[in-house]
Amino acid sequence: MGFNERVWEVTKQIPKGKVSTYKEIAKALNCRAYRAVGNALNKNPFAPIVPCHRVVSSNGGLGGFAYGVKAKIKILKTEGIEIKEDKIVEFEKRLFKLKTFQEIKR
DNA sequence: CGGTTGACCAAGT
């Protein structure tokens, strides 16, 4: 299993209404490949299955989205996450505590 | 095997 798949596995556990960051995902994989995480999500072939729209920047900003940031905002709002001025509202409270890749694979 | 490119980050100006 390659790096990308591990990224997707970790991302899949984020529930509706919560978010996580590129950095946190890297941490869950026991490395610091924030940028590589972004790349992996960008190429994500499981568009709806892996909730890549729930992954945002560490500073509470939105990050990017393969189909446009606008679409990302729309989806997040649909799921009950408020966005103001391109920032996540109550960012810290919306953060989901990720499990390690190992823990997921139990 | 180098060099470049990102949906990045933190610290410094």
Place this chain on the structure above:
DNA sequence: GACTTGGCCAACC
């Protein structure tokens, strides 16, 4: 608050 800088790591040429 806006830039710039250096560091990060997989993927692709």
